[in-house]
Amino acid sequence: DAKTTQPPSMDCAEGRAANLPCNHSTISGNEYVYWYRQIHSQGPQYIIHGLKNNETNEMASLIITEDRKSSTLILPHATLRDTAVYYCIAPYNAGGTSYGKLTFGQGTILTVHP
Amino acid sequence: GAGVSQSPSNKVTEKGKDVELRCDPISGHTALYWYRQSLGQGLEFLIYFQGNSAPDKSGLPSDRFSAERTGGSVSTLTIQRTQQEDSAVYLCASSRGWETQYFGPGTRLLVL
Numbered sequence: 001d002a003k004t005t006q007p008p009s010m011d012c013a014e015g016r017a018a019n020l021p022c023n024h025s026t027i028s029g030n031e032y033v034y035w036y037r038q039i040h041s042q043g044p045q046y047i048i049h050g051l052k053n054n055e056t057n058e059m060a061s062l063i064i065t066e067d068r069k070s071s072t073l074i075l076p077h078a079t080l081r082d083t084a085v086y087y088c089i090a091p092y093n094a095g096g097t098s099y100g101k102l103t104f105g106q107g108t109i110l111t112v113h114p
Numbered sequence: 115g116a117g118v119s120q121s122p123s124n125k126v127t128e129k130g131k132d133v134e135l136r137c138d139p140i141s142g143h144t145a146l147y148w149y150r151q152s153l154g155q156g157l158e159f160l161i162y163f164q165g166n167s168a169p170d171k172s173g174l175p176s177d178r179f180s181a182e183r184t185g186g187s188v189s190t191l192t193i194q195r196t197q198q199e200d201s202a203v204y205l206c207a208s209s210r211g212w213e214t215q216y217f218g219p220g221t222r223l224l225v226l
Contacts, residue, residue: 034214043118043205043217044157101147101170102207102215104157 002027002090009109012082018075020108022088025069033064034091034102035073037084037110044087044104047073078112085109116140118218120206126224127196135191135221139208146189147207147215148181157205163189164211196225 005023012018024033034049048055048062050071055062061074075082087107119138127133139146148160159173163183174180178196183189193200201224207215 043220044207046214046216049214101159101162101173102149102157103159104149106156 002031004088004090004105006086006088006105006108008106009111012075012078012110012112014080014112014114015077018073018078018082018110018112020073020075020086020088020110021070022073023070024088024090027068027090029068031090033062033068033071034089035060035062036087036089036102036104037082038087038107039081039084047086078110080112080114083110083112118206118208118216120204120218120221122221123219124222124224126226128226129198130195132192132194133196133223135193135204135223137189137191137206137208137218139187139189139206140216143208143210143216144186145209145211145215146183147209148189148191149205149207150202151205151220152202160191160204193223196223198225201225 002024003026032049032051035047036044038044048057048060050062050064064071085107087104089102091102121136145164147162149157151157161169161171161174161181163169178194181191203220203222205217205220207217209215
């Protein structure tokens with residue numbers, strides 16, 4: 001897996017956009033960037049993923065830089081229920097024995113406050 | 115549709131006992147993964163199954179841990195002679211081929 005680096009924690013006011021950065025400078029050309037989150041005492045929840053182009057779904061937007069060395073997850077209107085640990089992952093994707101498994105780092109603890 | 119389900123949701127056992135944890139993947143998903151998360155730690159990969167291929171057991175911490183997947187669907191993770199350091203949340207995920215993994219709620223194991 002490509003190494004990813006995230007800030008350990010961030011705060012966001014309710015109703016504002018939360019922008020969570022991730023550095024993945026060693027990512028290779030065919031490795032996707034995945035974002036998951038884990039709300040306290042629950043299993044990880046898939047949010048979004050992308051390769052080169054920016055992506056948007058009902059939960060979030062993913063902005064990937066042109067050189068693919070970093071990305072930003074955007075929660076457009078954060079709510080208190082978005083408080084969670086957010087993980088940025090770039091899983092190995094070339095058919096080797098590590099193919100498929102996800103390596104979770106420490107992630108970013110996002111706290112949304114009223 | 116139904117997501118990944120796991121049972122039991124909580125398990126308390128005594129040191130030295132064997133435990134079995136069950137995972138029901140999303141219907142049609144060919145890949146199944148086991149992870150564990152110790153208190154305050156990140157997720158640790160244990161094992162995955164992909165179709166009829168030999169499972170990747172590279173993450174199993176010791177020979178006390180084993181897993182099987184019957185009929186390409188349900189999976190059971192077995193921990194023999196449990197130790198206190200086995201206490202953790204055991205998470206199962208499934209995916210269609212190599213696509214996005216979807217996680218279950220986990221089984222919280224406490225070894226006394």
